[in-house]
Amino acid sequence: MFGIFKLALKLLTNDKGKFSALLMGVTFAVFLMIMMMSMFSGILSRASSSIDNVGAQIWVLDPAVNNVSSSIPMPDYVLDFAKSIKGVKHAEPIYFGGALVKLRDGTYQGVTVIGLDDATLYGRPNLIGGRIEDIFAENGFIVVKDAEFDKLENPVIGSEFEINDHRGKIVGIAKVSQSGLFGVPTLYTTYKRAITYIPSSRFTMSFVLIESKSPEDVPYIQDQIQHLGYQALTRDQFTNKIANFYKFHTGLGINVLIMTIISFIVGLSISGQTFYTFILENLEKFGALKAIGAKGRELVAMILVQTTFTCLIGYGLGVGLATSVMILARLRMPDYAAQVTYTNLSLAFVLVVIIAAFSSYVGVRKVLQIQPFDIFRG
Known part of the structure; x- marks a missing residue:
């Protein structure tokens, strides 16, 4: 069987033009699929960046809220109620809002302002310059x-x-840990300064951040908040809610899905058609092998080896090309939102396996119909 496999690879690589066309088709399809899915993964990750950056265990929010940037202000009694729940270690308010900053040259820049609880500064970022205590100074921002x-x-x-x-x-x-999604700089300040500097409605509290005494207390806390008419979501639950919003309630998810399907169809059609042409041009060789005693299963094994070898190399080249493009793009554009995940790689691999299976089916069907006497008679 090893000799059959070696013969199959020699037969495949001998025609460099067809082999290159097969590789290009699979590589291009994998490249497009990885790029589309990685872009979508990067957008979803950036959309929930504030949740990761703040790092709170439980977020209390209005049920209508679907992402951090469109918070609905809550009355102060929600914070008081949260503090009174059994199992709550501490509960703190946090403010998220947008504002316009006038720079030294007179231009304006939109920013996201995060107001931290004045007493605890819960959710504060890690400083690489300055002191956190200076945030209490007059007009202090981080x-x-x-x-x-x-x-x-x-600055x-x-x-x-x-x-x-x-x-x-x-x-x-x-x-x-992560930049925001919409290309807007972020400023941190105290809660009171944020609601003073930024016009707001009657209620000012965007979220309540809760830390439980133990993980076993989380379901009870969530149940109590739900009875009040609000939601208490863990970090992962809030992240999933934001992801579902972008997947199913915006045009982003369906557009990426369509582009991924188109990429898959491109790879399927190019590889299938090219491999079918390759089989037609090598019918005499397969017929000769059959005439000298090669069994049908051995010919099938040859085709499977050829398609698997081509698709695996194409998969590796596609992933490498997509990763290189993303690295170069990030060097030129630091806010470029794309990331390669194991899910993306696994899904692309499954689609490549389907492409290989389809190409193999096209080749196997044709080879099994070969009759040796037809070859020699021609």
Whole structure:
């Protein structure tokens, strides 16, 4: 059988033109599929970046909220009720809002302002410059150094700006695990300063952040909050809710799905057609093998080896090409949202297996119909 496999690979690679066309078809299909799915994964990850950056265990929110950027303010009694629940270690308010910052050159830049609880600063970022205590200073703000940092003219500690006709001063520079989705810089300040500087409705509290005494207390806390008419979601549950919103309630999910299907069809059609042409051009060789005693299962094994070898190499080249393009794009555009995940790689591999199976079926069907006397008679 080893000799059959070696003969199959020699027969495949001998025609460099057809072999290159097969590789290009599979590689291009895998490249498009990986790029589309990685872009979608990156967008979903960026959409829930605030949840990861704050790091709270439980988020209390209005049931109508579907992402962090469109929070619905809640009355203060929600915070008081959360603190009174058995099993709650502590509960703190947090504010998320948008504002316009006037820079030194007179231009305006939209920012996301996060207001931390004045007493605990729960959810504060890690500082790489300055002191966290300085956030209590007059007009103190902490800026996040991420992909959007330069949009604020690369501020340093002591830089001043104007936010909604109020003076602001950078007292710290922070680093977070992920940048936001919409290309907007992020500023942290105290809760009271945030609701003072940014116009808001009667209620100002965007979310309540809860830390439970033990993981066993989480279901009871969620049940109590639900009786109040609000939702208490764990970090993973809130992330999944945001992901489901972008997948099923926006055009993003269906567009990426359509592009992935198109990429799959392109690879399927190119590889199937090219491999069928390859089989037609090598019918005499398969017929000769059959005439000298090669069994049908051995010919089938040859075709399976050829398609598997081609698709695996094409898969590797496609993944490598997509990864290289993403790395180059991120070097040129720091806010480029794309990431390769095991799910993306696994799904692309499954689709490549389907392409290989289809190509094998096309070849096997033709080879099994070969009659040796037809070959020699021709």
